[in-house]
Amino acid sequence: MFGDNLDRIVAAIERNYEADEIFFTKPGRQFPNRAIIKQMLKDIRRVLFPGYFGEEMLSPYTTPTYFIGDMLMNIERVLRQQVVLALKYTDEQGRCTADIEIQAADICTRFFDQLPDIQRTLLTDVQALFDGDPAAESKEEVIFAYPGLYAIYVYRIAHVLHQLQVPLLPRTMTELAHSGTGIDIGAGADIGEYFFIDHGTGVVIGETTKIGKNVKLYQGVTLGALSTRGGQRLSGVKRHPTIEDNVTIYSNASVLGGETVIGEGSVIAGSAFVTASVPPHSRVSVKSQEVSLRQPGERD
Amino acid sequence: MFGDNLDRIVAAIERNYEADEIFFTKPGRQFPNRAIIKQMLKDIRRVLFPGYFGEEMLSPYTTPTYFIGDMLMNIERVLRQQVVLALKYTDEQGRCTADIEIQAADICTRFFDQLPDIQRTLLTDVQALFDGDPAAESKEEVIFAYPGLYAIYVYRIAHVLHQLQVPLLPRTMTELAHSGTGIDIGAGADIGEYFFIDHGTGVVIGETTKIGKNVKLYQGVTLGALSTRGGQRLSGVKRHPTIEDNVTIYSNASVLGGETVIGEGSVIAGSAFVTASVPPHSRVSVKSQEVSLRQPGERD
């Protein structure tokens, strides 16, 4: 029965393909591979925090050199391949493969140069999450189980690749974290150390956001744009806020606008909606949201 | 040690089974399989956008006929099996298997007839996401990585099956997308082309919602019911809003109620809570949410 229809449907889909070339990836080019990128993120995390996510049983009494070296060699090879695919895919100048491969190797070198720094910064994030959450049993639990730390980890990796102007991969990475945690951090955002996100579902941090040190965000916080009617014309324009050091923003609050600055040490209460700058050490809360309380017997 | 207890616990669970037949699936019937449905959604996406999610390297210079035909034959077989399972499982008239299989084949034929249209509509969604998000590098990135597009894609597939009155599968599909993206679109909702969801976590679109063309939604937007106290008695009643063409609804806004109509071209600001209709070209914002700003030195 389906056979009768099949030819017609195949032909219709082929006509769609012909009508817009975007249905196909570009001829002779290959897209990066999401599953490989996901596995690479797991492997990098095993190097940064060995034993939490794999069978390796390192300790101060072992020699971790071989483990790190072996893992990094493999990770570098995989990352370089994916960077080559991404560069080739987005190349508009018809560069030869050898040139692209040299650039990819250079990007990888720069990336790995920053890996020990990322590792140290993540340690401050672990500390922030432990210090800030009374429900945390231990720092190990934070490393092993906290979605906030996972999202921050992926962001810190993706951010370095974004700074190195690698196309496609940073967004693919942050969307993997977004899918697993509900936390959506633009790879272009600039975020200081000792960063804290608790629960985290619904957090959105736009790609031009600037966040200082020791900032705490709770679930549902949007650091976003005031308007995106400008669409692609706004690409690259700072349209997300600046959050200075030691700021806390409670759940479901929104801070919007590229010129909005939340001054150092401020506290933004839950569900607040902020579209203008506030000076340092402010406490912003919704002024007595008028609550209507009715008892049974009163009109529904 | 556990052996001593095991018999007692097994017996208690058996007694639970006996106390309510819902613990079992229905005798002699088999439930659809989530993993198979998930794989099928991946395969359909590979046909609609070849090269982005698989190894196939199609291009205008190849003949995609065989790829499409081969993929669709397999997809049709799998879909038909799952439709048969779903129809059999929910059958209340004791229909014979042959009748159900004929109905399933017919449903599949109708489904695939609409697939080229779905593909064309998705192209408008890709364009909407690219046009509307300054952070989008390219339309390819939208197709490959954007959770909004994935949720819309799954919705458009599930919606056709919902219209064809297939039980169980549409909800299973939309919940797969919900789990991966935090975007919950009822398969029954009616959504026009050039649809845009950015970030998306927390978006809920109720099953009787009606959405026009060129509508933009941001994270945390609820298009919901005013009350669900009526429970199952409200089944099938329109209880979610109507959003006309060219409307933008910013993050964390709620629009509630089956008689609420957001007129054409309106803009609903972030965190607004709307329970009544607004005329076309309205701009709805929360009137100066009174923000309380305290400085250090003032009383806490």
Add this chain to the structure above:
Amino acid sequence: MFGDNLDRIVAAIERNYEADEIFFTKPGRQFPNRAIIKQMLKDIRRVLFPGYFGEEMLSPYTTPTYFIGDMLMNIERVLRQQVVLALKYTDEQGRCTADIEIQAADICTRFFDQLPDIQRTLLTDVQALFDGDPAAESKEEVIFAYPGLYAIYVYRIAHVLHQLQVPLLPRTMTELAHSGTGIDIGAGADIGEYFFIDHGTGVVIGETTKIGKNVKLYQGVTLGALSTRGGQRLSGVKRHPTIEDNVTIYSNASVLGGETVIGEGSVIAGSAFVTASVPPHSRVSVKSQEVSLRQPGERD
């Protein structure tokens, strides 16, 4: 090229390891395994609701004894191993393995003793979700596809382990559910039967929350703390609210504070922000959020 750098980067990572022992898991100890815990949660669910998630085709006309017994024996062995790992990992008294194994076996016995009760309670949750959601086709669909039920199921399992003072595993379990559903229920929370969560993305239920029977929550509801500035000093302190029986809390509302009690039978409207107790049978809504409506022609 990378070879030149590799030694330097390996050495830098080794120095990081040496600078803080938290980078390693503890010497000679092994962390529980997330993938094994995830599979175990699937297997327990197959025992509680056979046929929905596996190939077993039980029915009132079969003898389910062998299926239950076989599954439970395997689940007990896996759970016991993971409990041993968690107890060993967090042991601070240098207890011998035999002692820990005896404790783990005892914990497992107590856990399985409660499994039939959990199963009966989940039946009330299924009923609540079906009764409360007009979009639910059937109770089977609720069991098979509803993220709310999955999150509640995982919470009920994790809660028993939390009460038995098992470290690490309860949080690992609730974070698995959080990742899959966007619903974050602290394993320490105390939640009565006939519990309802619809859509659910963004729901946060803090670990010292107390929830009565027949309570309904919608997406984005936070039952949270007023402030967590106290950090680890607040560990164990009741800082999340009490929700009495028969309360409904609509989407994106927040109820905060350890002394906040929502009286029996109350209804909290969508987007309400509640930080003080309300008496029984209250209806709390945001008093006429002032909406600013502008038409074209008026100033932007």
